[in-house]
Amino acid sequence: MPQRREVRDKVTIVEIADAAGVSKSTVSLVLTGRGSVKPETRERIRQAMDALGYVYNRGAANLRNTQSKIVGLVLNDLSNPFFAEFAIGVETVLQMAGYVAFMANTSESVVRQTQVMRMMREHGAGGIILCPALDTKPEDIAWAGGLDTALLVAIRRLPGVAASVVIPDxxxxxxxxxxxxxxxxxxxxxxxxxxxxxxxxxxxxxxxxxxxxxxxxxxxxxxxxxxxxxxxxxxxxxxxxxxxxxxxxxxxxxxxxxxxxxxxxxxxxxxxxxxxxxxxxxxxxxxxxxxxxxxxxxxVDAGGLGERAAAMLLERITNPASPATTHIGPADLxxxxxxxxxxxxxxxxx
CATH class of the missing domain: 3.40.50.2300 (Response regulator)
Structure with a gap:
């Protein structure tokens, strides 16, 4: 394994492959997360990347690919520990799938909610998990149901909105x-x-x-x-x-x-x-x-609801034409x- 050196702008996949003793295609699979690579091989490639000072430019990669690896997470009240636990569940699944969450707290403001969702869509979010702010109306999410950005509504139902839903019973x-x-x-x-x-x-x-x-x-x-x-x-x-x-x-x-x-x-x-x-x-x-x-x-298992919400949203991102679904989580005394x-x-x- 090469000694760590100064970060360079132009470290190539070929250099990483040579340093790790694998093929160029194997390095590509690790970078994109699209294939099955043995854990020990994946770790050897990661070590080679660190040693060579390579940083994967996911923003540039998203421009080359049709599917964004960004998901928006819009929470109505992050001061409530429930939503913090919910967010942890969401991020656990997204991280495993190679996605990154952009999180925003609306503090129950519909105006703020509209702003952050617009910004997330402008920055190429493939989907948004929304815990709606107080008094959110269907017309506040007029874009829901389109194929450009998948939407999942969590914790608070929004009757009349074409989106998958995750709520407790x-x-x-x-x-x-x-x-x-x-x-x-x-x-x-x-x-x-x-x-x-x-x-x-x-x-x-x-x-x-x-x-x-x-x-x-x-x-x-x-x-x-x-x-x-x-x-x-x-x-x-x-x-x-x-x-x-x-x-x-x-x-x-x-x-x-x-x-x-x-x-x-x-x-x-x-x-x-x-x-x-x-x-x-x-x-x-x-x-x-x-x-x-x-x-x-x-x-109601806030973390579990977050995990389910992330998994359902990723399914909609992968299959945009699939029908909206609803998950009602158990509520135990x-x-x-x-x-x-x-x-x-x-x-x-x-």
């Missing part, structure tokens, strides 16, 4: 966690967080309401409190719920971030979560496992301390 998950609270004996249950215009909010509230109806109960309209899906939103919404003369005994929250804000608001008022009031979330982010008390929630289930079990046993 929001209705079933919310119904599952609400039934759990009902089984613990709660009747005065609040629903906190999310804005009514959000499709995910509508789905999760539907699941909660259906579970209540199945038990012969109904959500008091005064306990259906909207807020931005943030920690501050949850804190404020919980403050409103606790200020009521007949406060709820249990709270179903739009997501884990809202639930953690609600827990902080309860603690500020001297309530012990899991004893004086039950609080549950949705998503099962890493933060849900580490707060105190640990948060009962619905696990994870019982921890914040719902008071363990306190309930101890009381029953005593």
């Amino acid at each position: 929001n209705v079933a998950g919310a119904a599952r966690v609400t039934r759990h609270l009902l089984n613990l004996g709660h009747k005065r249950i609040a629903y906190l967080g999310g804005m009514h215009s959000m499709v995910v909010r509508q789905d999760r509230f539907q699941g909660c309401a259906e579970a209540m109806a199945g038990a012969g109960q109904a959500i008091d309209p005064g306990l259906n409190i909207e807020s931005m899906p943030t920690r501050d939103g949850g804190f404020t919404a919980m403050g409103s719920a606790l200020a009521l003369p007949d406060r709820p005994t249990a709270v179903v929250c739009y997501n884990d971030v809202v639930a953690i804000g609600a827990m902080l608001a309860a603690a500020k008022r001297g309530l012990v979560v899991g004893r004086d009031i039950a609080i549950v979330g949705f998503d099962d982010t890493s933060e849900a496992r580490h707060v105190s008390p640990a948060l009962t929630t619905i696990a 994870v019982i921890r301390e914040s719902c008071g289930a363990y306190q309930h079990a101890l009381a029953a046993a005593g």
Whole structure:
């Protein structure tokens, strides 16, 4: 293997092949990621490239090839740990496939979302994974359905948009966690967080309401409190719920971030979560496992949804004429301390 030397502008594939002791075509396969090469041979070629100071110009390669190796990842709220975990799943699959993700955070701004998607398409992105900003409408993505840039919508459905979709089972998950609270004996249950215009909010509230109806109960309209899906939103919404003369005994929250804000608001008022009031979330982010008390929630595997989203988008990029598909991920109940289930079990046993 040659000693590492100064980077040169014109290191050729032939030089790399000679240094690695392989054919020129084998080097080409490694560079483009289009063929099967033994791991040890691939590593020998990588070492030769490093030693010779060769840097593969993927931008120039994309000009020579019809298929871009760039994928846009547009997230609506990167401050939410759920979307960070989702992004990791996306990047894991893209990296394995030889793609690079250009990521943007819209902070729930449709204007920003339109700008970054336009820029991504102008820079040749072969596809875009979009977690839509609040109040996104089909006309905001008028280009969807064309063959130039594949689109996959994730986490929030966009009815009327011609795109593949990856979402968790929001209705079933919310119904599952609400039934759990009902089984613990709660009747005065609040629903906190999310804005009514959000499709995910509508789905999760539907699941909660259906579970209540199945038990012969109904959500008091005064306990259906909207807020931005943030920690501050949850804190404020919980403050409103606790200020009521007949406060709820249990709270179903739009997501884990809202639930953690609600827990902080309860603690500020001297309530012990899991004893004086039950609080549950949705998503099962890493933060849900580490707060105190640990948060009962619905696990939807954000990383797994990201991996599925990337795989489905790559399929659309490879086969642009293939039909749009929908994946609904499982939503499983994870019982921890914040719902008071363990306190309930101890009381029953005593």
